Amino acid sequence: MSRRTATLARHAVLLAGSVTVVVPFLWMVTTSLQTRAQTYTSTSVLPTSWHWENYAHAWAAAPFGRYYLNSLVMAAGIVLGHLVLDALAAYAFARFRFPARDPLFVLLLAMLLVPTFVTVIPAYSLVAGFGWIDTYAGLIVPRLADVFGIILLRQYFAGIPQELEDAARIDGCSRAGTFVRIMVPLSTPAFATLAIFSFLFAWNDFLWPLLVTNSDEMRTIQIGLASFEGRYGTSWNYLMAGTVMATLPAMVVFMAFQRLLIRGIAMTGLKD
C-alpha cells in the first residue's frame, strides 16, 4: 500500500468515525429548527427549514434566563474557589515541608476514588441543616475546593525551578509574597486549564444541583433542561432548542480554549 493510499484510508476511517460522533449534534440543531410535524417525519440531519422562533418559544416557555444566571453564578463561584483554595493547598504540598504532608496528600488521592454518591446523602443533610437548600451557598460552598485541581496545580508547581523562589526569598520576600509574585505569574497556563475544567464541571454538573434546589427559581440550566424535558417531551423542536441553549456555553468555552484543555488532560494523565 503506497503512503498516499494509506493516508486516504486513514482519512476515510476518521471521517466515518466523525459522522458517528457528530450526527447527534446535527440532529439536535436540525430538529430545533423544524416545525413539530416535521420532527416526526424528517430523516435529514441537515436543516431544511429555519424556524428560529422555536428558540424564542422555548426561552419563554421556561425561565431559561434565570437558569443561565444560576448556572453562571454557581460556575463563577466554583471556578474562583478552585483557583484560590486549590492553588494555596497545591503550593504548600509542592514546596513546604510540614508534618504529615505526605500522608495528607495520599489521603487526598484516596478521596478521588470515593464515588460521589457515598458522600452525597450526608452532605445533603449537612447542607439542609445549614438552611442552604435552594441557595447559592448550597450550590457553591461544598464544592469550593477539589482534589483534582490540587493535584493538577501541584504537578505544575513542582515542575517550576525553585531557583526563582530562592532568589526572591534571599531578597527578603516572604513565603506568601513569593507565591503571589513569583509562582502565580509563572503558572498562568495551569490556572487557565484548571479554570476551564472547573467551569465545564460546574456548567454540566447534575446530581448535586438536582438535590439542593427545589424551586424553579434556583434551578441551574441542566436541572432546568431535565424538567423542561419532562414537560415538553412531545415537542421535540422546542426541547432541542432548549438543549442547544444549555449546551452552547460549554461548547464555546471548549472551542475557545481547546488547546489548554487538551494539554491539561495530558498533564494529569501522564506525568511521571
Added chain:
Amino acid sequence: MTVTTTPGGRTRPAPDQARGGLRPRRYDREEVVTAALFVAPALVVLAVFVLYPIVSAARTSLTSWNGYSPTKPFVGLANYVALAHDPALWNSLGVTLLYAAGVSVLGVVSGLAVALLLDAPIRGRGFYRGLYFLPTVTSSVAAAIVWRYLFDPSGYVNGLLERVGVAGPDWLGNRWWALVLLTSLTVWKSLGFNVVLYLTGLQALPTSVFEAAQLDGAGTWQRIRLITVPLLRPITFFVVVQALITTFQSFDLVYVLTGGGPRGGTEVLGMFMYREAFRLGHFGYGTAIAFTTLFLVLGVTLVQWRASGSGRSSLR
C-alpha cells in the same frame, strides 16, 4: 498516571535553613505555620463536605434513618443483610458490571484505534481531535436527551431503518437494547478524553524501538500488537480505571436516558441508591448501597492495579 506521591519533597536546603542551622529543628516553624494557613481553606472544605460525609455515611448505613426525622434508629448490620437478600441489588450489580465491562473494553479499543489513526502527520489532525472531543464537553443531560429522542420508536434512527425496510426495535423499551445504548452513549461521551490520553502516550514512545522492529521486518500489525499496545499499558490502565469510576458512579446519563428502566434493566448502582434514598426515603439503606459500591470500586481498582503492575512503577 501518575501523580507522584513524593511531593516536592526535595531535601535540598531552603535558603532559610542556613539560618535554621542555629536551632536544629526538623521543621521550620514559620514554614509550618505558613503551610497550615495555605492548606487550611481547601482542607476545611474537603473535610466538612467529603471526609465527614464518608464517616457519617458509614454510621448512617447502620441505621434505618428516613432522611428527615431527628432520630436515627440503630439497626446494626441489618441494612447490609437485607441488601444481600435484595434481588434489586443483584440485578443492579449485574447491570453495573456488564456496563463497566462494555465501557472499559469499547473505551480502550475505540480510544486506541482513533489515536493510532491520528498519530501520523495527516492534515486536519487538530480538527479531528477537536471533533471527537465535542461529546466530552457536552453535558450528560443534553447528551442523554438527544440520544433518547434519536432512538425513540418514531425517532431518527428508526426512520432511517424504515427507509431501508427494517422495522427498528423499541430501543429503550427492551432492557438489552437499553443497556447497549447506555454503554454506547457513555463510550461516545468519553471517546475524546481517551483519544487525547492515548495520543499523549503515543507521542512519548521512543521511536528507536519502532525503527529496530521495522529493520527486523515487523509489519504494521505486529508492531502495534507487540510493541505499541504493551508499551501503552499505563495509559490503558488509566483508561480502564477511569471507565470503572465513571460506570460505578454513573447517574446523570441513566437518570435522563432511561430512568433505570425498563423494569430495572439499566438500574446501575448510582440509580438504585438514588431511588432508595431520595425517592423512597430509605436513607440508611441508600448509604449502605453507597458503601457497598465504595468497597467494590476500591477492590476492583486494587486488583486492577496489582494485575497491571503499572501502579508500582508510577506511584513511586
